Amino acid sequence: MTKIVTAAQMQELDRRTITEARIPATTLMERAGLGVVSSLEQRLGSMRGKKVIIVCGKGNNGGDGFVAARLLRRRQAKVRVLALASVSELSRDAATMYKQFVRSAGKSAVYAYASKAQAQALLQDSDILVDALLGTGLSSSVTGRYADVIDSINDVRRPVVAVDLPSGLHADTGIILGRAVRAFLTVTFGLPKFGLYQNQGIDHVGEVDIVDIGIPPAYVDAVDSRTTVMTRGAVQMYLPKRHLSSHKGTFGHAGIIAGSVGKTGAAALAARAALRVGAGLVTVATPSSVNDTLEAKLLEAMTVPMPETKARTLARTALERLVSFMATKTAIAIGPGLSTAPETVELIQALTRQLDRPAIFDADALNALTGRTALLASCKTPPIITPHPGEMARLEQGATPQSINSDRIGIATRFARERGLFVVLKGARTVVARPDGAVAICPTGNPGMATAGTGDVLTGMMVGLLAQGLPSWEAACAATYLHGLAGDLSAASKGQAGMIASDLVEQIPYALKLVSDTAPN
Numbered sequence: 001m002t003k004i005v006t007a008a009q010m011q012e013l014d015r016r017t018i019t020e021a022r023i024p025a026t027t028l029m030e031r032a033g034l035g036v037v038s039s040l041e042q043r044l045g046s047m048r049g050k051k052v053i054i055v056c057g058k059g060n061n062g063g064d065g066f067v068a069a070r071l072l073r074r075r076q077a078k079v080r081v082l083a084l085a086s087v088s089e090l091s092r093d094a095a096t097m098y099k100q101f102v103r104s105a106g107k108s109a110v111y112a113y114a115s116k117a118q119a120q121a122l123l124q125d126s127d128i129l130v131d132a133l134l135g136t137g138l139s140s141s142v143t144g145r146y147a148d149v150i151d152s153i154n155d156v157r158r159p160v161v162a163v164d165l166p167s168g169l170h171a172d173t174g175i176i177l178g179r180a181v182r183a184f185l186t187v188t189f190g191l192p193k194f195g196l197y198q199n200q201g202i203d204h205v206g207e208v209d210i211v212d213i214g215i216p217p218a219y220v221d222a223v224d225s226r227t228t229v230m231t232r233g234a235v236q237m238y239l240p241k242r243h244l245s246s247h248k249g250t251f252g253h254a255g256i257i258a259g260s261v262g263k264t265g266a267a268a269l270a271a272r273a274a275l276r277v278g279a280g281l282v283t284v285a286t287p288s289s290v291n292d293t294l295e296a297k298l299l300e301a302m303t304v305p306m307p308e309t310k311a312r313t314l315a316r317t318a319l320e321r322l323v324s325f326m327a328t329k330t331a332i333a334i335g336p337g338l339s340t341a342p343e344t345v346e347l348i349q350a351l352t353r354q355l356d357r358p359a360i361f362d363a364d365a366l367n368a369l370t371g372r373t374a375l376l377a378s379c380k381t382p383p384i385i386t387p388h389p390g391e392m393a394r395l396e397q398g399a400t401p402q403s404i405n406s407d408r409i410g411i412a413t414r415f416a417r418e419r420g421l422f423v424v425l426k427g428a429r430t431v432v433a434r435p436d437g438a439v440a441i442c443p444t445g446n447p448g449m450a451t452a453g454t455g456d457v458l459t460g461m462m463v464g465l466l467a468q469g470l471p472s473w474e475a476a477c478a479a480t481y482l483h484g485l486a487g488d489l490s491a492a493s494k495g496q497a498g499m500i501a502s503d504l505v506e507q508i509p510y511a512l513k514l515v516s517d518t519a520p521n
Contacts, residue, residue, distance in 0.1 A: 001228035001440060002210060005191045007136040007171035009223055013190060016219050025093045028213050029060065032189045033067025033097075035211030036130065036163055037075070039187045043207075044128065044159065047077040053123055054130040055149060056094075057167070058085030063094030064163050064189075065132025069109075070101045081110045082122055084133065084145055116148040123156045131181045132163040136171035136193060141178035150179050162186040165193060166204045174201025182206075190215045192229055197429045197441045199406065208443060227409060227439045230432075230481045232518045238474040239516065240278070251280035252467030255329030256336070256460070257322060257351070257365075259286035260344070261312035263337030264294045266363070266456040269501050270336045271301040273460025276508035277482065279467045285325050287312050313341040316350070323354050331358040331466035335365030336456040344368070349375055356380040358466040358475075362459040363391075370394045376421055382435060384422040384466075384476050386459060392425055413439050422472050424462075424480060426455060432476045440477050444484025448491045453501030458483045461508065485511040 005013070017023050041047060054069045056062035066081065073079045081101065090098055102110060111122060123129060131153060133146065142150060150168055153160060160183045165171055168180030174195035184206040188196060190213050195201045210229075240251070254274045259267035267284050274282045282301040286294050287308035295303050304325060306318040314322075326332050334351065338344055348368035352361075352375045359379065361369065366387050369375060373395055376383060389401040389408075396404065396411060404411055405427065412425040416433035425431040430442040461483055465475040486507035490499050 003225045004227045031213040032064040036068040037071045039209040047075045050127045051078045052128045053126040055082045057133040058089045061135030063097045066097035066101045120152045129160045133167035171195045174198035202428045235481045238478045240468045248280035252330035253281040254279045254463045254467035256284045257334045258336040260339040266337030268297040269456040270460035273457040274464035277461045277464035279464035313339045313344040333360040333463035335362035338364035353378045359383045362386045366391045382421045386424040388426045442480045448496030448499035449487040482511045
């Protein structure tokens with residue numbers, strides 16, 4: 001896990017590194033510029049012969065841009081710089097890097113901003129744009145020539161790489177200050193900033209590469225931040241080892257309480273996902289009249305028919321049998337496709353009082369607890385809840401999906417603390433919060449996952465990992481990361497628009513393999 005910091009915290013880390021560790025600011029700038037170039041080459045291949053325009057502001061962000069310009073020229077790229085400040089306006093370190101660039105490229109490679117038309121013409125005549133305009137210190141609305149250039153960058157259909165943070169975004173909130181660059185890649189330095197994962201920042205940063213510029217680890221450890229971004233290395237460490245002597249009992253028995261008439265697909269997706277993530281056994285408890293339909297959809301999972309209502313949903317009379325069902329399982333998931341029939345709602349509330357093992361509440365189980373979240377405190381083991389913003393708004397009385405999305409980290413953190421449970425707030429950059437106030441943000445996933453059933457897949461993956469003995473925090477983080485990674489693998493092969501939830505299930509083994517094969521970090 002990598003800490004996420006505010007702009008002020010990052011500035012303090014830079015200050016300590018320069019004054020206490022005695023690493024010159026220009027050295028940090030040199031490493032930042034190299035990081036931009038390396039990330040560019042990783043994504044777009046050799047820079048030889050490519051026309052690259054770097055738009056530089058007057059501060060250290062512009063200085064990073066001048067370093068990147070010099071290094072790209074060394075790689076035989078055709079580099080030009082559009083400078084929005086005169087040499088006398090540049091910060092001291094940015095001026096140093098400007099002089100080094102001009103020494104190798106000549107003054108003719110730097111174009112002083114003259115007009116919006118001039119900027120547009122330069123940007124049009126390029127293959128790649130690098131945004132080194134405004135850094136993390138921005139706090140007021142972007143206006144004038146800066147606003148014009150940002151508009152021009154967004155109008156030109158070229159790959160845009162943002163240096164540290166897309167210009168125009170607030171580093172802490174991710175809110176657009178007037179207008180903001182829309183990047184396909186953001187190369188951020190030292191530690192990631194909150195604005196990369198919140199509000200409009202999510203739509204503007206593209207992929208995020210975090211570049212180590214040599215901040216001493218002891219300084220990072222001293223930063224007071226309980227918010228992290230999930231990393232592949234951390235997930236790798238969470239995953240259970242599979243020893244040669246293992247058998248199916250070694251990897252647990254996941255119990256899933258799910259399904260109703262017309263909604264057996266949700267139960268099937270959850271069951272298949274639990275198996276694909278490595279659970280040894282999976283059994284689904286479902287209404288009796290839909291049991292045969294569910295069985296036909298599942299080869300490897302078992303099913304148990306339960307008493308049902310006239311509406312073909314789980315009946316209140318199923319309570320005793322479901323309590324017995326739960327007693328023989330390692331972990332439980334409740335919710336996919338259950339419906340909100342009044343009797344089923346009563347059943348879920350009664351079951352909640354009986355839970356004595358690791359459990360996940362999702363979908364209709366969460367809807368059944370609207371106004372009754374205090375029941376979750378009766379669970380012997382703090383449960384995991386997996387709401388999307390609409391469900392979270394129903395649980396957090398007086399909230400709306402819009403208000404939830406405007407403060408995803410804050411709301412998930414408060415709810416987890418106040419209720420003493422684990423919250424997985426789904427959506428773009430899913431947030432996982434635990435009772436002690438720690439929060440992790442998932443960097444994987446894409447808009448192709450905004451389709452029916454992907455939440456059921458996540459629930460299945462989570463209960464599958466719980467069944468294998470992972471503690472709740474590790475299971476929630478690993479499942480969320482792998483779920484997003486499976487979505488990214490699916491999007492890479494099929495594109496986003498046509499993705500369906502079953503595609504994610506099929507990609508789970510490949511996501512697991514990719515994480516397992518990654519060198520630890």
